[in-house]
Amino acid sequence: MTNQPGDQTPQLICPLCRCGQFQQEEARSDSRWGFTSHRMTLMICVNCRFVLHFYDNHSVFDFD
Numbered sequence: 001m002t003n004q005p006g007d008q009t010p011q012l013i014c015p016l017c018r019c020g021q022f023q024q025e026e027a028r029s030d031s032r033w034g035f036t037s038h039r040m041t042l043m044i045c046v047n048c049r050f051v052l053h054f055y056d057n058h059s060v061f062d063f064d
Contacts, residue, residue, distance in 0.1 A: 012043060012052070019047035027053075 013020050022043040029038045041054040 014045040016050045017048040021046045
């Protein structure tokens with residue numbers, strides 16, 4: 001079996017420090033008047049503490 005680019009699951013890398021280790025947290029953001037609530041997954045870099053936000057299981061890093 002060959003190592004093609006599609007064979008591996010992409011690994012999350014911090015855009016600031018290039019670290020590959022993250023702490024995962026769940027967050028909720030309410031609208032100004034409280035009518036809507038958004039659940040997010042936060043991936044926090046263990047090296048520089050940069051926070052990546054993922055909403056509805058998608059992010060800007062989804063290229064499919």
